[in-house]
Each structure stands twice: as C-alpha cells, then as structure tokens.
Amino acid sequence: MWKSTVDVVVNSYSKNHIDVEINSNRQDRWRFTGIYGHPEDENKYKTGLLLKGLWDNQGRPWLCGGDLNLMFQSSEKMGGWGFSSEEADILREAIDYCHLEDLGYVGHNFTWSNNRGGAENIQERLDRFLANRAWRDLFPDENCAEIVSDAWERGGDLCSKIAFTSSNLSAWSREKFGDFMKELQACKGKMEQLMEETQTEEVIAQM
Known part of the structure; x- marks a missing residue:
C-alpha cells in the first residue's frame, strides 16, 4: 500500500x-x-x-x-x-x-x-x-454479472465457458481493485513479522 x-x-x-x-x-x-x-x-x-x-x-x-x-x-x-x-x-x-x-x-x-x-x-x-x-x-457488480452471462452466450462446452469466465473475471478484478489484495497481504505479513520480533524481544528481556 x-x-x-x-x-x-x-x-x-x-x-x-x-x-x-x-x-x-x-x-x-x-x-x-x-x-x-x-x-x-x-x-x-x-x-x-x-x-x-x-x-x-x-x-x-x-x-x-x-x-x-x-x-x-x-x-x-x-x-x-x-x-x-x-x-x-x-x-x-x-x-x-x-x-x-x-x-x-x-x-x-x-x-x-x-x-x-x-x-x-x-x-x-x-x-x-x-x-x-x-x-x-x-x-457495483453489474460488470461481473455481464462477464458471466457473456460466457454462456458464447456457447461451446462447459470447460471453455469456465475458462473464458475465469480469464475475464480476473481481468475485471485487476481493473476494479488493482493490486490491492496482494499488497494488503504483504502489509499483513510484514506486520506479523514485526509482532513476532517484538514478542521475541520481550522474552529475551525477561530472561
């Protein structure tokens, strides 16, 4: 972030x-x-x-x-x-x-x-x-719904519909949210690391 x-x-x-x-x-x-x-x-x-x-x-x-x-x-x-x-x-x-x-x-x-x-x-x-x-x-989720409906209108077997939907939903998610979730996860990981280091320091101080 x-x-x-x-x-x-x-x-x-x-x-x-x-x-x-x-x-x-x-x-x-x-x-x-x-x-x-x-x-x-x-x-x-x-x-x-x-x-x-x-x-x-x-x-x-x-x-x-x-x-x-x-x-x-x-x-x-x-x-x-x-x-x-x-x-x-x-x-x-x-x-x-x-x-x-x-x-x-x-x-x-x-x-x-x-x-x-x-x-x-x-x-x-x-x-x-x-x-x-x-x-x-x-x-709003209307764009997401349109992606799913478009896949079914394209025809073809179930596997191709799923692949098309998955690809387009991923693109839609990147457009709407960018790298938000990935960056938030990295931020969370860093905070957990800092908390562990703080707890370790407290244990050492008590020894």
Missing part, C-alpha cells in the same frame, strides 16, 4: 483483525477489515463481539472478510459432527448488527478441509467476504 495512488491508514489491529481506511484516485474513501476468527469452540463468540465492536454506525463503504471460523448455514459443512446452530447464530447476529451482506463466492463450496480421506473427510466454508450497501454501491 506504498503506491502514491493508494493511501492506507491503519485504524486498529490485533491478533484477530486489521482495520484500515483506503483512499485512492479511483474511488471514494472506503474501509477494509481483515478478520481471523477465534478457532476454539469456547472462544468463537468473541469473533461476533469483535465484528460488532468494529461497526461504527457511520454508513461508510465497508468491506470485511477473511477466515471467520464460523459457518452461516448447514450447507457450508460436509462430514464430521453435526452443524452447530449456535455458531451460526453468532455470525448471523453479527452480520445483522453491522448491516453487512454476504458477497457469495465462485468455485468450490468449501474453503477448509482436514485433508483426510473417505468417511473421515471434513470440509467447511470458513472464509467469506461481507460488505455493507454503501460498499456495494461504490463497487
């Missing part, structure tokens, strides 16, 4: 989130929050509290996403023990409270697997992106 065309200000961060304001010469100022939800069953309610605490009621364009470690509905889980409606309530209440909408996905139904075979395999959709109405208005 060091490019002169993009200005990013970090509002807050913790081990479970990073919240930034983004301003560029392409769009109005908007907000992005990256989330890593608490993986422990007894702490998953804290992810809901975190999301609610980040909501500022100002109606600014807001995109929020990452590994929330929570599922919204039973179709987002395959295998393993039964789906937890209590965990779904945590996510549902947080989404409603923050006036966010699930942006959906393209591709495989699940984002996590335990990498075991047969009956022991478990797959879940733990990663998702959410946005409020102001953000969706700032980045």
Whole structure:
C-alpha cells in the first residue's frame, strides 16, 4: 500500500483483525477489515463481539472478510459432527448488527478441509467476504454479472465457458481493485513479522 495512488491508514489491529481506511484516485474513501476468527469452540463468540465492536454506525463503504471460523448455514459443512446452530447464530447476529451482506463466492463450496480421506473427510466454508450497501454501491457488480452471462452466450462446452469466465473475471478484478489484495497481504505479513520480533524481544528481556 506504498503506491502514491493508494493511501492506507491503519485504524486498529490485533491478533484477530486489521482495520484500515483506503483512499485512492479511483474511488471514494472506503474501509477494509481483515478478520481471523477465534478457532476454539469456547472462544468463537468473541469473533461476533469483535465484528460488532468494529461497526461504527457511520454508513461508510465497508468491506470485511477473511477466515471467520464460523459457518452461516448447514450447507457450508460436509462430514464430521453435526452443524452447530449456535455458531451460526453468532455470525448471523453479527452480520445483522453491522448491516453487512454476504458477497457469495465462485468455485468450490468449501474453503477448509482436514485433508483426510473417505468417511473421515471434513470440509467447511470458513472464509467469506461481507460488505455493507454503501460498499456495494461504490463497487457495483453489474460488470461481473455481464462477464458471466457473456460466457454462456458464447456457447461451446462447459470447460471453455469456465475458462473464458475465469480469464475475464480476473481481468475485471485487476481493473476494479488493482493490486490491492496482494499488497494488503504483504502489509499483513510484514506486520506479523514485526509482532513476532517484538514478542521475541520481550522474552529475551525477561530472561
């Protein structure tokens, strides 16, 4: 986020989130929050509290996403023990409270697997992106829908349609967002490195 065309200000961060304001010469100022939800069953309610605490009621364009470690509905889980409606309530209440909408996905139904075979395999959709109405208005998705419909109008077999759609969606994403996500990931990695170095220094100081 060091490019002169993009200005990013970090509002807050913790081990479970990073919240930034983004301003560029392409769009109005908007907000992005990256989330890593608490993986422990007894702490998953804290992810809901975190999301609610980040909501500022100002109606600014807001995109929020990452590994929330929570599922919204039973179709987002395959295998393993039964789906937890209590965990779904945590996510549902947080989404409603923050006036966010699930942006959906393209591709495989699940984002996590335990990498075991047969009956022991478990797959879940733990990663998702959410946005409020102001953000969706700032980045309207009609162009994305047109790309998908164009692929089906072209005809041909399913593989060629998928290849055409994937290629054009990638080009559309680069045009709309530039290198934002790649640069944000690099920024996150640098911050994690600095946090690890700080913790190491604290341990050494205590020895």
